[in-house]
Amino acid sequence: MNAIIYIRVSTTEQAELGYSLKTQEETCLEYARINKYNVLKVFIEKVLMKIKK
Template sequence: MKNCFIYLRVSTLEQSNEGFSIENQKRTCIEFAKLKGYHVKQVFIDDKSGRTTDRPALQEMLKIINKK
């Protein structure tokens, strides 16, 4: 079984209220990973704009990936 990470982000309350909440994203991504035969090693969550890559959880995930 292959490992994977999940990265979740919502930048506005409006997005969250329109069905793009972190919980909805998480559920969908975990279901997809299982369907494809992946083991989710870790879930990373940011609540910042996607305009830049200056997001703590994204940077943490990229640091882990780049160590491999």
């Protein structure tokens, strides 16, 4: 089965809390490998914004 991966980080806080683009991509690719998916493309979206506290 074919698959497309879409990963996204929208805030600096997400990236710092273990949801980095690299971590997401590695997790998705590992899932695809285990489940025998053929990854056709990885889409990456990075929109870094500060969250006001």
